[in-house]
Amino acid sequence: MYRDPVQSLETVVPSQAMRALRVGMIGIGTVGSGTFRVLARNHDQIAARAGRGIEIVIVAARNLARAAGIVGEGVALTDDAMRVATHPELDVVVEVAGGTGAARDWVLAAIAHGKHVVTANKALLAEHGGEIFEAARRHGVAVAYEGAVAVSIPIVKALREGLVANRIEWVAGIVNGTTNFILSKMRDEGLDFGAALAQAQALGYAEADPTFDIEGIDAAHKLTLLAANAFGMPLRFADVQAEGITALQGLDVACSEQLGFRVKLLGVARRREEGVELRVQPALVPAEHLMAHVNGSMNAVMVKGDASGVTMYYGAGAGSEQTASAVIADLVDVARLAGTPAAQRVPHLGFHAHAMNALEVLPRAAVRSAHYLRVPVHAAGGIEAVTAWLASQQVPVRRVTLAAPCAAGAQVLVLTEPMAQGALDLAVHALQSHPAVAGAVATLRVEMLEA
């Protein structure tokens, strides 16, 4: 089934000196329909900014009847995505279907046919970006993906262009709206993880199968892209140490508050002498820190550059028109590339291919940070025993205190100075069998995110 595309293409009359950019779209779900809506609503303004029009001329959709209701007249429809990917009259293919199987084939086909690609598919790029960007380089086309990281926030542009002068020291982000919503609920309403997840699902902030979000995989996809752009390193998704929030207890959220911290699911990429830390985990952030005030489903990315100092970027991390905002920004960037030699464009991962660094990803044991420990003890007096034991083990302690009384019994709270995760793990393993300890010791990383 196929609606005459040639006729549709002929209706695209250049409104400026330069003809409109001809776009094909694969997928017309939440992001695709949002893109149509925003392009229709702000058409004149976008052309006034871009210097040329942007016209979606063909859309591939599984449900053509539904798609017809979204795209309106004059847009060709097909249920054959590959037909869009290889269409001879398109400048750009927008892939907003999602997934990493067929989407990879479509994107590679579009590139092989000399088309630029715009996608918001973080999983596809984190897992197959190396292959895709290399193909794009060979064929002299651009693959733009602002919508793949913290959708409404132009963070890829900030890292690749705005902060181009800087040696980036670290990037830390709240880049998953679902988990941030759940953590905000846990804190504000004193809920446990399960109850907060159920609320998030009821309100549409979490999917029926929330695994990718709550296990930190989605955040790891985004961190992979951020780290590559920050450090000029290849995409190393498989090496990200990703820990989700499923094991986080409401008690630790509450105890963190008592110590003056809030728990956030942070993606952290940090450059060290010996390599790069690449990790996603629930971590304590000082309550007065700006990142602690990123609430609900909002996202934020903080970047430390050697010249800029700390800058932060905040906005919605999901949503139909929020993602469309990024997809259209990418389309306008692509519209400006006509005739530009590839060597002059912004490189896909911020650095030109010959200058990428195969930086080593540090193993979990070598990651350094401060730590929070919650140690259940048989009685409040256990604090002396725990303190003495930590000192005897040379664990660098910043603070030891008793938690406010709670149903779970007496709890000793410990904040350490920065130390290697491996040393912390060993110490906690040994502490676990100390006679004063009454239950499982809980640990979380502490991130000061200092300027």
Place this chain on the structure above:
Amino acid sequence: MYRDPVQSLETVVPSQAMRALRVGMIGIGTVGSGTFRVLARNHDQIAARAGRGIEIVIVAARNLARAAGIVGEGVALTDDAMRVATHPELDVVVEVAGGTGAARDWVLAAIAHGKHVVTANKALLAEHGGEIFEAARRHGVAVAYEGAVAVSIPIVKALREGLVANRIEWVAGIVNGTTNFILSKMRDEGLDFGAALAQAQALGYAEADPTFDIEGIDAAHKLTLLAANAFGMPLRFADVQAEGITALQGLDVACSEQLGFRVKLLGVARRREEGVELRVQPALVPAEHLMAHVNGSMNAVMVKGDASGVTMYYGAGAGSEQTASAVIADLVDVARLAGTPAAQRVPHLGFHAHAMNALEVLPRAAVRSAHYLRVPVHAAGGIEAVTAWLASQQVPVRRVTLAAPCAAGAQVLVLTEPMAQGALDLAVHALQSHPAVAGAVATLRVEMLEA
């Protein structure tokens, strides 16, 4: 006095396929020396990102001996800025001398000689940008100015490119670090304006003559640039309603806290049916709002787009290398323009010239916002009289309460619903002569900055 520039120019050997960008710099103070430092330190990385080197080949300085110590070998020096502006072998002129007189001449001369210009001079652009951008359009060159607004934050890029798909509804920014530092001191240490200013001066956060900062003029310069880029309107600096913080009392900072607000010097550009509000003033922001947590000398700009929703950009608003980060980002953008037709570039004010809108700037009386009133009364019982009077005058009141007891006597605090400034002024003028009122009524705008 002049050190052989020709020889210096010949030492610039292209390190990439494309020869290095040849840059002349006018001024070598804080920003200029920072630019040298960052370019030297991160030279390889910047070339790896930009695809070509960036070489400063000649510098104009008043103090040549001092300049020689900064620029090192191989860079020509002159005390004749016009010689740099008109130098035949330069691609770009960086103007970091400041001022609006001679700087305007240099920039126009550089443009007339076909050179791109990079500047961080907000006063120059806010006051003469119309003329400068028009000259640049005629001569087919670019004038880049990321460093002119909230230096370390790539907010011009975010507005012009990242948010290109959006109809911008409002922009609100803390864009002056000096006043934000003073306001943070007033709040944290309960200081009055004068004492906080003295501290800021002692610590180097305020200049000996702080007029431009504390009277809101510097913020108005930046707001002028932000508004033009947000709405596609011409630069209208003369029409910005700028109010500084010199009249702000410590008592009002403290009373705002009691109501759950913090006082920030906000630049606000808001699109209304009838025109655009363009205004700088100390305003109450909800204490739980992200903008309330922008402390010290930091800057932040919040933007509401119709598709993106609210996004925020945070970072240092001043500093040597912080500004250099923006200047170099502009240089890299310019380095990528070679051979690009002007119609394809990002327009100077975000919109192509034919599509700019001569939006009307609303007069002060027509600006709508919620308001805070502090009404000194003869006794605590005055709250009933004030409440009754406000109701009789149809002032839309959200909340009336008594301030905590203080040395200044009983104070009635009022928060209104949004209303026109003109109506508020009339009401306050009348209230001033009410028999229950014991002193001057203080008013401040309230900005909810709602998503």
